[in-house]
Amino acid sequence: SAVISQKPSRDICQRGTSLTIQCQVDSQVTMMFWYRQQPGQSLTLIATANQGSEATYESGFVIDKFPISRPNLTFSTLTVSNMSPEDSSIYLCSVEGQAPGLTEAFFGQGTRLTVV
Amino acid sequence: AQKVTQAQTEISVVEKEDVTLDCVYETRDTTYYLFWYKQPPSGELVFLIRRNSFDEQNEISGRYSWNFQKSTSSFNFTITASQVVDSAVYFCALWGPTGGGNKLTFGTGTQLKVEL
Numbered sequence: 281s282a283v284i285s286q287k288p289s290r291d292i293c294q295r296g297t298s299l300t301i302q303c304q305v306d307s308q309v310t311m312m313f314w315y316r317q318q319p320g321q322s323l324t325l326i327a328t329a330n331q332g333s334e335a336t337y338e339s340g341f342v343i344d345k346f347p348i349s350r351p352n353l354t355f356s357t358l359t360v361s362n363m364s365p366e367d368s369s370i371y372l373c374s375v376e377g378q379a380p381g382l383t384e385a386f387f388g389q390g391t392r393l394t395v396v
Numbered sequence: 397a398q399k400v401t402q403a404q405t406e407i408s409v410v411e412k413e414d415v416t417l418d419c420v421y422e423t424r425d426t427t428y429y430l431f432w433y434k435q436p437p438s439g440e441l442v443f444l445i446r447r448n449s450f451d452e453q454n455e456i457s458g459r460y461s462w463n464f465q466k467s468t469s470s471f472n473f474t475i476t477a478s479q480v481v482d483s484a485v486y487f488c489a490l491w492g493p494t495g496g497g498n499k500l501t502f503g504t505g506t507q508l509k510v511e512l
Contacts (some may be wrong), residue, residue: 313499313500321504322487322502322503322504322505323441323487323500323502324502325499325500328499370439372441374500384431384443384446385431385443385489385491385500386443387433387440387441388440389438389439389440390439390440390441392439
Protein backbone atom coordinates (compact mmCIF):
# COMPACT_ATOMS: atom_id res chain seq x y z
CA SER A 281 0.00 0.00 0.00
CA ALA A 282 0.97 3.64 -0.21
CA VAL A 283 0.33 6.55 2.09
CA ILE A 284 -0.12 9.89 0.38
CA SER A 285 0.12 13.22 2.14
CA GLN A 286 -1.37 16.18 0.38
CA LYS A 287 -0.96 19.81 1.39
CA PRO A 288 -2.77 22.06 1.91
CA SER A 289 -5.97 20.24 2.84
CA ARG A 290 -8.01 23.30 2.00
CA ASP A 291 -7.53 26.90 0.97
CA ILE A 292 -9.50 29.98 0.04
CA CYS A 293 -7.79 32.03 -2.64
CA GLN A 294 -8.36 35.27 -4.45
CA ARG A 295 -9.06 35.15 -8.14
CA GLY A 296 -6.03 35.83 -10.29
CA THR A 297 -3.61 34.22 -7.85
CA SER A 298 -1.95 30.79 -8.01
CA LEU A 299 -1.87 27.90 -5.57
CA THR A 300 0.63 25.06 -5.46
CA ILE A 301 -0.53 21.75 -4.05
CA GLN A 302 2.03 19.28 -2.78
CA CYS A 303 1.80 15.50 -2.86
CA GLN A 304 4.22 13.30 -0.92
CA VAL A 305 4.20 9.50 -1.14
CA ASP A 306 5.81 7.21 1.41
CA SER A 307 7.30 4.96 -1.29
CA GLN A 308 8.83 5.38 -4.72
CA VAL A 309 6.31 5.28 -7.55
CA THR A 310 6.69 5.64 -11.28
CA MET A 311 3.51 7.50 -12.08
CA MET A 312 1.56 10.02 -10.10
CA PHE A 313 -1.82 11.31 -11.14
CA TRP A 314 -3.66 14.54 -10.51
CA TYR A 315 -7.46 14.65 -10.52
CA ARG A 316 -10.00 17.42 -10.24
CA GLN A 317 -13.42 16.96 -8.71
CA GLN A 318 -15.73 19.88 -9.28
CA PRO A 319 -18.59 20.34 -6.81
CA GLY A 320 -21.03 17.45 -7.02
CA GLN A 321 -19.14 15.90 -9.91
CA SER A 322 -17.00 12.86 -10.54
CA LEU A 323 -13.24 12.75 -10.72
CA THR A 324 -11.56 13.95 -13.89
CA LEU A 325 -7.93 13.20 -14.62
CA ILE A 326 -5.89 16.35 -15.18
CA ALA A 327 -2.50 14.84 -15.96
CA THR A 328 -0.06 12.02 -15.36
CA ALA A 329 3.30 12.97 -13.89
CA ASN A 330 6.34 10.82 -14.57
CA GLN A 331 9.66 11.50 -12.94
CA GLY A 332 12.19 12.91 -15.38
CA SER A 333 9.76 13.87 -18.10
CA GLU A 334 7.05 16.39 -18.77
CA ALA A 335 3.61 15.61 -17.50
CA THR A 336 1.03 14.23 -19.90
CA TYR A 337 -2.15 16.30 -19.89
CA GLU A 338 -5.66 15.11 -20.64
CA SER A 339 -7.89 16.82 -23.12
CA GLY A 340 -9.12 20.13 -21.77
CA PHE A 341 -6.17 20.71 -19.46
CA VAL A 342 -3.05 22.66 -20.38
CA ILE A 343 0.35 23.10 -18.83
CA ASP A 344 0.08 26.87 -18.58
CA LYS A 345 -2.95 26.56 -16.36
CA PHE A 346 -1.89 23.48 -14.39
CA PRO A 347 1.91 23.24 -14.33
CA ILE A 348 3.17 20.08 -12.67
CA SER A 349 6.54 19.25 -11.22
CA ARG A 350 7.90 15.77 -10.47
CA PRO A 351 11.39 16.23 -9.09
CA ASN A 352 11.73 12.69 -7.68
CA LEU A 353 9.91 9.39 -7.28
CA THR A 354 8.08 10.36 -4.10
CA PHE A 355 6.95 13.93 -4.68
CA SER A 356 4.92 16.04 -7.08
CA THR A 357 3.29 19.43 -7.15
CA LEU A 358 0.32 20.77 -9.06
CA THR A 359 -0.11 24.51 -9.48
CA VAL A 360 -3.47 26.03 -10.28
CA SER A 361 -2.58 29.28 -12.04
CA ASN A 362 -4.46 32.52 -12.50
CA MET A 363 -7.41 31.12 -10.59
CA SER A 364 -11.04 31.91 -11.22
CA PRO A 365 -14.12 30.79 -9.28
CA GLU A 366 -14.55 27.96 -11.83
CA ASP A 367 -11.38 26.41 -10.42
CA SER A 368 -13.09 25.83 -7.09
CA SER A 369 -12.81 22.06 -6.73
CA ILE A 370 -11.24 19.25 -4.80
CA TYR A 371 -7.85 18.35 -6.25
CA LEU A 372 -6.59 14.85 -5.56
CA CYS A 373 -3.23 13.23 -5.99
CA SER A 374 -3.12 9.51 -6.75
CA VAL A 375 -0.62 6.74 -7.25
CA GLU A 376 -1.14 3.22 -8.48
CA GLY A 377 -0.23 -0.12 -7.07
CA GLN A 378 2.10 -2.51 -8.79
CA ALA A 379 1.95 -3.25 -12.49
CA PRO A 380 0.80 -5.12 -14.50
CA GLY A 381 -2.75 -4.18 -14.01
CA LEU A 382 -3.70 -2.31 -10.96
CA THR A 383 -3.91 -3.56 -7.42
CA GLU A 384 -5.36 -0.33 -6.16
CA ALA A 385 -5.21 3.36 -6.82
CA PHE A 386 -4.26 5.22 -3.67
CA PHE A 387 -5.49 8.74 -3.13
CA GLY A 388 -4.42 11.62 -0.99
CA GLN A 389 -7.00 13.24 1.22
CA GLY A 390 -7.52 15.98 -1.34
CA THR A 391 -7.15 19.73 -1.39
CA ARG A 392 -10.44 21.61 -1.19
CA LEU A 393 -9.93 24.86 -3.08
CA THR A 394 -12.34 27.76 -3.02
CA VAL A 395 -11.67 30.74 -5.27
CA VAL A 396 -13.38 33.98 -4.37
CA ALA B 397 -12.75 4.51 -25.13
CA GLN B 398 -14.21 3.19 -21.94
CA LYS B 399 -17.14 4.35 -19.92
CA VAL B 400 -18.66 3.81 -16.49
CA THR B 401 -22.32 4.53 -15.84
CA GLN B 402 -23.85 4.94 -12.42
CA ALA B 403 -27.44 5.70 -13.24
CA GLN B 404 -28.50 6.34 -9.65
CA THR B 405 -27.60 9.89 -8.75
CA GLU B 406 -28.94 9.78 -5.24
CA ILE B 407 -30.45 7.08 -3.03
CA SER B 408 -32.10 7.60 0.36
CA VAL B 409 -32.78 4.71 2.70
CA VAL B 410 -33.70 4.23 6.30
CA GLU B 411 -31.14 2.65 8.55
CA LYS B 412 -31.05 -1.16 8.47
CA GLU B 413 -32.42 -1.31 4.95
CA ASP B 414 -30.41 -3.08 2.29
CA VAL B 415 -29.33 -0.97 -0.66
CA THR B 416 -27.76 -1.80 -4.02
CA LEU B 417 -25.70 0.63 -6.01
CA ASP B 418 -25.56 -0.08 -9.72
CA CYS B 419 -22.54 0.16 -12.00
CA VAL B 420 -22.46 -0.60 -15.70
CA TYR B 421 -19.28 -0.34 -17.71
CA GLU B 422 -18.09 -0.38 -21.31
CA THR B 423 -14.66 -1.41 -22.47
CA ARG B 424 -13.00 -3.14 -25.40
CA ASP B 425 -10.22 -4.54 -23.27
CA THR B 426 -10.35 -8.21 -22.36
CA THR B 427 -8.26 -7.60 -19.27
CA TYR B 428 -9.51 -4.84 -17.05
CA TYR B 429 -10.10 -3.98 -13.41
CA LEU B 430 -13.13 -2.65 -11.64
CA PHE B 431 -13.14 -0.69 -8.42
CA TRP B 432 -15.47 0.79 -5.88
CA TYR B 433 -14.51 3.81 -3.79
CA LYS B 434 -16.32 5.58 -0.99
CA GLN B 435 -16.05 9.32 -0.55
CA PRO B 436 -17.41 10.52 2.81
CA PRO B 437 -18.19 14.21 3.37
CA SER B 438 -14.59 14.79 4.46
CA GLY B 439 -13.58 14.29 0.82
CA GLU B 440 -10.98 11.53 0.84
CA LEU B 441 -11.44 8.50 -1.37
CA VAL B 442 -11.59 5.20 0.46
CA PHE B 443 -10.79 2.05 -1.50
CA LEU B 444 -13.43 -0.66 -1.07
CA ILE B 445 -12.72 -3.37 -3.61
CA ARG B 446 -10.86 -4.28 -6.79
CA ARG B 447 -11.97 -7.02 -9.14
CA ASN B 448 -10.21 -8.18 -12.28
CA SER B 449 -12.06 -9.20 -15.41
CA PHE B 450 -11.18 -12.87 -15.06
CA ASP B 451 -12.60 -13.24 -11.61
CA GLU B 452 -16.38 -13.29 -11.63
CA GLN B 453 -16.72 -14.61 -8.13
CA ASN B 454 -18.94 -12.51 -5.99
CA GLU B 455 -17.35 -11.16 -2.88
CA ILE B 456 -18.64 -10.44 0.58
CA SER B 457 -16.87 -8.34 3.18
CA GLY B 458 -18.92 -7.82 6.29
CA ARG B 459 -22.03 -5.88 5.32
CA TYR B 460 -20.66 -5.22 1.85
CA SER B 461 -21.05 -7.49 -1.15
CA TRP B 462 -20.32 -7.15 -4.83
CA ASN B 463 -21.93 -8.85 -7.80
CA PHE B 464 -19.77 -8.90 -10.93
CA GLN B 465 -21.47 -10.10 -14.11
CA LYS B 466 -19.48 -9.88 -17.32
CA SER B 467 -22.47 -10.94 -19.40
CA THR B 468 -24.24 -7.71 -18.49
CA SER B 469 -21.09 -5.63 -17.92
CA SER B 470 -22.22 -4.82 -14.42
CA PHE B 471 -20.46 -4.59 -11.08
CA ASN B 472 -23.10 -3.84 -8.47
CA PHE B 473 -22.47 -3.08 -4.82
CA THR B 474 -24.85 -4.02 -2.03
CA ILE B 475 -24.79 -2.75 1.53
CA THR B 476 -26.74 -4.95 3.93
CA ALA B 477 -28.35 -3.44 7.01
CA SER B 478 -27.24 0.06 6.13
CA GLN B 479 -25.99 2.44 8.79
CA VAL B 480 -25.81 6.21 9.01
CA VAL B 481 -22.01 5.99 8.67
CA ASP B 482 -22.52 4.53 5.20
CA SER B 483 -23.74 7.92 4.02
CA ALA B 484 -21.29 8.99 1.34
CA VAL B 485 -20.77 9.24 -2.39
CA TYR B 486 -19.80 5.93 -3.93
CA PHE B 487 -17.81 5.76 -7.14
CA CYS B 488 -17.38 2.85 -9.48
CA ALA B 489 -14.23 2.97 -11.60
CA LEU B 490 -12.69 1.02 -14.47
CA TRP B 491 -9.08 0.59 -15.48
CA GLY B 492 -8.11 -0.83 -18.82
CA PRO B 493 -4.66 -0.94 -20.41
CA THR B 494 -5.74 -0.11 -23.93
CA GLY B 495 -9.21 1.34 -24.12
CA GLY B 496 -8.65 3.30 -20.98
CA GLY B 497 -5.18 4.51 -21.82
CA ASN B 498 -3.76 3.01 -18.66
CA LYS B 499 -5.77 5.18 -16.35
CA LEU B 500 -8.87 5.01 -14.19
CA THR B 501 -12.24 6.07 -15.55
CA PHE B 502 -14.74 7.00 -12.88
CA GLY B 503 -18.49 6.91 -12.95
CA THR B 504 -20.43 9.98 -11.89
CA GLY B 505 -21.04 8.60 -8.41
CA THR B 506 -24.08 7.72 -6.34
CA GLN B 507 -24.89 9.79 -3.28
CA LEU B 508 -26.19 7.46 -0.57
CA LYS B 509 -28.07 8.97 2.35
CA VAL B 510 -28.90 6.71 5.26
CA GLU B 511 -31.34 8.20 7.72
CA LEU B 512 -32.46 7.13 11.15
